[in-house]
Amino acid sequence: MDRVHLNPPPAADVAARADAHAVAPLLNCLLREVAEPHGGPGERQVYRLPGTGRLLRVLGERRPTEPEVWAGGAWQRLDHTELVKLVADELRRHTGLSNHELPAEMIDSRDAVAALLTARARATPPDDPYLRSEQSLLTGHPYHPAPKARGGGPAAAWLPYAPEAHAHFPLTLLAVREDAVVEEGDTSALDTLGEAPPGYRLLPAHPWQLDLVGRELAGAFADGRLLRLGTTGFDAWPTAAIRTLYAPERDLFLKFSLDVRITNDVRRLWRHDLLRLRRTDTAAATAFAALHGPAGWLGDRGYRTADFAFEELAVLLRDGFHDRLLPGTxxxxxxxxxxxxxxxxxxxxxxxxxxxxxxxxxxxxxxxxxxxxxxxxxxxxxxxxxxxxxxxxxxxxxxxxxxxxxxxxxxxxxxxxxxxxxxxxxxxxxxxxxxxxxxxxxxxxxxxxxxxxxxxxxxxxxxxxxxxxxxxxxxxxxxxxxxxxxxxxxxxxxxxxxxxx
Incomplete structure (x- = not known):
């Protein structure tokens, strides 16, 4: 059950914290990839932006904060939106290229953090320290300009599935007609998640992915290649990877396609990656089996999907922790x-x-x-x-x-x-x-x-x-x-x- 707070965090506090979470990785990228150290004494580091010639100074090094730009004979403080504009102007001049998509992603990332902060104030963190560690990443990748972007959609569409909001939810169960099933490796664990009717095989689905690609599947539902069977009787917990879920009751990881750009990629299970999966997983498993030490490999056992939606409905099974963890760890x-x-x-x-x-x-x-x-x-x-x-x-x-x-x-x-x-x-x-x-x-x-x-x-x-x-x-x-x-x-x-x- 979620914990309800009578006094949610003030909007101004959420906005300031969201700005701080979003500013740090964007500054890290700008200072690492473009800016030039400008020197000068003081606790704030000064940099020159070569494209525009502007001077920028920040507080701190590992997670820089409080960006200021020199303008009108004084240092002017920048909020996240103003920093995005500064970065976009610098990159246009620095590269000679325009990009309208990335600034929107930067703003989306900051707004996502604000939504996550509000949601977390009303949610109960998991008791399991492992799950807490997976669901802790409010800032995320420290060197990405938009680490928390969620495809630009409304927060109501993705918050129910967000690890940072301590989400957990049942999987949607589909049945795929047997002649349309494509699979490789050991997928037997999928058949234990429910019961498919004769002539069909079980295929779990991420509910957010079904929301995203539902229209493309209308024909398959209409002609019987695909059936809806309800949901699992247990919850799965999204990990830091968002589309990879852990089902503690089954000690099983399930990785899905998610047609959303998260950091650098649209997070589909691409066909070319699935087709080489057995080769790479076998090589990694062989390497770890030969080690003299406790290190382990969580193997990707296999995948199952439908031939008419190979990437859209793909699910990959990953080993859980059983027999892999040292006792007492x-x-x-x-x-x-x-x-x-x-x-x-x-x-x-x-x-x-x-x-x-x-x-x-x-x-x-x-x-x-x-x-x-x-x-x-x-x-x-x-x-x-x-x-x-x-x-x-x-x-x-x-x-x-x-x-x-x-x-x-x-x-x-x-x-x-x-x-x-x-x-x-x-x-x-x-x-x-x-x-x-x-x-x-x-x-x-x-x-x-x-x-x-x-x-x-x-x-x-x-x-x-x-x-x-x-x-x-x-x-x-x-x-x-x-x-x-x-x-x-x-x-x-x-x-x-x-x-x-």
Whole structure:
């Protein structure tokens, strides 16, 4: 049951908090990808925007706030809407290209945060710390200009399915005529979710996806290829990925298509990804089976869909935690550790140096071993990594997921695969965890321990990683502004904290 508040948060408070959540990642993108440090003393950092020549200053570094622009002989404070206008003007001049879609997404992202803040004030967080960690991401990707955009639709359409609002809901059950079923891998768990009539197979669906593509399915419902059977007798909980749901009663993850742009992509289960799924999942599972240690792989067992709506109705089955977790441990989303949630062991670490060393020892070796020994490039970023902690909150095991994001060295050049791994594991992941720890413990220097852990591994790329002046940083703002494909990663050099140790 939801908890009802007699005194909801004031609108002005919600607006200010929504602005703060939305401003930080947009500034991070602008300062990383476009702005030039301008120097000058003071607690606020000053930058020059090369396209317009304007000066911008901000407070803080890891999550910058309070943007101000120099105008009329004084510093003028910018709210989120004004910052969006400034960024759009800068990017038009900087790139020579116009883009009307991305500024609207930035505004949509900020408005989504406001809706989420209001909804969270009336909702009860899950008791399970794992689910709390998955549903904690109010800011989201710290280096994306519109991390919380929801396709521009009204909040009433998506709030019932939003992890950040602590949503949980039953799945819609469909039946697909047997001659129209397409599946690969082990999909037997789907047949336990309900009972299909003779000549049909069960197909669970995300209710939001059905709302989005319902008109396209009218013919299939009319001619009997598709039937509605009701809903499951249990709830599923949306994870940080939004379209991936966890059903605790069944210990099963279900990943659906969702025809909404979230960060860089429309989140469909694309045909080409599904058709290579068995290959990538098998390679990752083989790599983890050969490891000497507790790390685990949450395998994508298989998928089922309908031939007349292959991508629209696809559902992918992912392993749950059964037989994968060490006894007495609790899995937590790495991205949740960065964002923060009630009960986070990162926030409670009494010995941050020891906690960090334990974290590195669980997360780094399996990612490097999969690459070096099996040619598997894990997408080991914050949202694809779970860290299981023991009763004292100390990291004891890492679990990785998402065969869709796995690359194989048999299909890509080693240098490209290594660059992707360094970005995902070091820049997107370790830099953020280290930053969150150091923010709470200013005397902690996390990089000597990271350097020691990386140096233990005998890969030819490691010496260069530890000595190179820069690391690859993904350019999400410029990717979206220039209309590049969401999977087309482009990198720019960032200062390497490992080399300065």
């Amino acid at each position: 609790t899995p937590l989303l790495a991205a949740g550790l960065v964002e923060g949630f009630e009960g986070s062991p990162l926030a409670a670490a009494e010995d941050p140096a020891a906690w960090w060393e334990a974290y590195l020892a669980q997360v780094v070796p399996p990612a490097l071993a999969a690459f070096a020994d099996h040619g598997v490039v894990l997408e080991a970023h914050l949202q694809n990594t779970l860290v299981a902690v023991d009763a004292d909150g100390i990291p004891a095991q890492a679990l990785f997921r998402d065969a869709e994001g796995v690359k194989l060295l048999a299909e890509v050049e080693r240098a490209a695969g290594w660059e992707r791994l360094v970005y995902c594991l070091v820049v997107n992941h370790l830099v953020e965890i280290a930053g969150a720890l150091a923010e709470r413990h200013p005397t902690l220097d996390p990089w000597p321990a990271a350097r020691r852990e990386l140096a233990r591994h005998d890969l030819p790329e490691i010496p260069a990683l530890l000595s190179a002046p820069t690391l690859p940083g993904k350019t999400n703002l410029l990717l979206r502004w220039t209309g590049a494909d969401g999977a087309d990663a482009r990198y720019l050099p960032l200062p390497n904290p490992l080399a300065g140790t």
